[in-house]
Amino acid sequence: MVAKRLPELFLLTAALSLLAGVAMGLSMGATHDYALRPVHAHTNLVGWVSIALFGLTYRGYRTHIRTSAATLHLFVSAASALLFPLGLWLELSMGEARLIAAASLLWLLACLQYLAFVVRITRAPADEA
Numbered sequence: 001m002v003a004k005r006l007p008e009l010f011l012l013t014a015a016l017s018l019l020a021g022v023a024m025g026l027s028m029g030a031t032h033d034y035a036l037r038p039v040h041a042h043t044n045l046v047g048w049v050s051i052a053l054f055g056l057t058y059r060g061y062r063t064h065i066r067t068s069a070a071t072l073h074l075f076v077s078a079a080s081a082l083l084f085p086l087g088l089w090l091e092l093s094m095g096e097a098r099l100i101a102a103a104s105l106l107w108l109l110a111c112l113q114y115l116a117f118v119v120r121i122t123r124a125p126a127d128e129a
């Protein structure tokens with residue numbers, strides 16, 4: 001069940017990030033305090049835009065999905081969507097940079113996993129695409 005729904009789970013993760021990012025944007029607008037705008041921007045751009053594109057790519061090439069690799073990619077992406085903005089917040093508000101450093105590497109891993117899938121579909125015979 002979960003394996004069959006992997007693209008949709010990416011989209012669900014993305015939609016939850018969008019909700020968090022938009023709530024943060026509304027709160028910044030209401031308070032006129034824009035200090036944490038990079039946290040807002042990355043919640044939307046890492047969490048919503050990038051992860052939704054991952055999900056749409058998997059959805060478009062469902063038959064090429066390797067369940068174990070895509071499940072790991074989902075976990076790494078979802079963890080990054082949470083830890084990257086949290087790490088930025090810690091750095092901007094307390095000068096604590098260790099989490100953002102770790103989360104950046106985690107996000108790099110998610111991007112490499114995406115690259116691996118795109119290479120996989122690029123190398124598939126054209127009539128299978």
Ligand code: HEM
Nearest residue numbers: 021022024025026028029034037038040041044045048049
């Ligand atoms: C209801 C929805 C949203 C609200 C109310 C909102 C509000 C804001 C506010 C108040 C700022 C700071 C502006 C300033 O510094 O003068 C901002 C910056 C930004 N927002 Fe949003 N936003 C929303 C949705 C989005 C979405 C969906 C994205 C991306 C897909 C996005 C990306 C950004 C970016 C890239 C910045 C600039 C960050 C920076 O300068 O460091 N926002 N937004």
